[in-house]
Amino acid sequence: MAVTGLEQARAAYARGDWVTAFTGWSTVEPTTLSSQELDDLATAAGLLGRHVECVAALQHAFTRAQGAGDLPHAVRRAFRLAMTTATHGQQALSAGWAARAEELVAGLDDDAVERGWVALLRMFAALGAGAVPEAAACADRAAAAGRLHHDQDLLAMATCARGRIAMYTGRVPLGLALLDEAMVRVVAEETSPVFAGHVYCTAIEGCQEVGDVARMAEWTAALEQWCARQPGLLAFTGQCAVHRGQLMRLRGDWSGALEELALAARRYEQEHSPDAIGLAAYEAGEVRRLRGEHAAAEAAYERAADHGHEPQPGLALLWVSLGRTAAARSAVERLLDETSGPVQRARLLPSAVEVLLACDEQPTADELVDELDALAADFGCAGLLAAAAAAHGATELARGDPAGALPYLRKARSAWAGLGCSYEVARVRVRLAQALDSMGDQATARAELEAARRTFAELGAAPALREVDRLLGPGVLPAGLTAREVEVLRLVAAGQSNARIASSLVLSEKTVARHLSNIFAKLDVSSRTAAAAFAFEHELVQESPTRT
CATH class of the missing domain: 1.25.40 (Serine Threonine Protein Phosphatase 5, Tetratricopeptide repeat)
Incomplete structure (x- = not known):
């Protein structure tokens, strides 16, 4: 290849045109490229998703550095090989390259910056083994090395890692502040492309895990702009x-x-x-x-699940909607036993509360809501605070305390609205309607339901829309009955047993029995026959009952 071609490749790399740079460098023998060009070829290949070519270029660069006795560059290339192979699921290769880095760094001075890069590899290994304090110490050493040597890539990576570790140990405000610090370095273009991409994705994932929707949106927009500026970028x-x-x-x-x-x-x-x-x-x-x-x-x-990602708790929530409450409860109980970290617990608890309430496990749901409240207060993230308020309102409502539920539900509605989460706002409005209806304010309850219905219809949320339509159907209800109580009463009037009613409405028999007790008290009757007579008298059913 002509010298002018190599110059074109270097110019293309400098402006972020990875396709042109990769094409130019990959058409010549690696032995004709300088060490820096091999590094840059590996970067361009990696950013274009050309993993095989990326690894090949790094291996050539590593061999050259080792042969020349250039231990610092050999360590850095071993680090990159360990990272890129781990990212692509080649764990054995990654471990091997990490071991090579450890071996070579022993020949460097104690204050060499490469020791900071090896500390990052140790940090990832410690996290994989669940040794969080050791991982935190490694991240601190890496950050100190980056700061001492003004290595912006190392400092940004280590700062981001320190942020995530702080979050996993319950220090979420500190963790988010560290993520912001790392992101500022990236947005200011102080870091090279590969490490910028890692910091972007790691920081955004951290925000998502703790329900910081605003930060997540801001950094995702920045990542989108960063990706758009790089032709051919795949990584x-x-x-x-x-x-x-x-x-x-x-x-x-x-x-x-x-x-x-x-x-x-x-x-x-x-x-x-x-x-x-x-x-x-x-x-x-x-x-x-x-x-x-x-x-x-x-x-x-x-x-x-086939790709190694836990399908719960989403699958458990699906099972609840299909009436498979026993399976859902077992899955959630298993997750609660397995999950210990504060961030991981915070992600699980809102769904766990929803499943357990559907399974009529009120005491356990109450305990989880208390835990969720505490975590949300510690984290201070708007999305988690909204989820905690909604869960607290749902448990109060399930306990039969609509007045106690209202403050939590109103707080949740306001918080979700502020975040622009329309589906969550509508869900809370349904619960608000149920609370208001139980307290006799049926006009306001209906307004909340109608607002929720509009949102569900726009979203295409078919299950939620059907539920609202059932609740709206009866209009103004007699004797202070709630919409759900009317559903149960209709089935009683049709002669169905508690077991059949539970199956029809996807409830537990215990919940059906509680609804019947409330119905009998409101109607001032003591038998199913008298309750059925009330239903027919008030035109809550039209057909004659059939006994089963």
């Missing part, structure tokens, strides 16, 4: 699409979310990142579940 675009899909689901654009998640899966496949495909599949399952596409949702959760 990190799958993760960007996942985060866009997650935000679209929260903001009510479910069709757009499914498109983004399908795009993410395709890009992960092109990148040969099978583990990440599971995340995209799980997120698609969440959208399908909310739309009432049960078979498609189950298939998506199954695909997530």
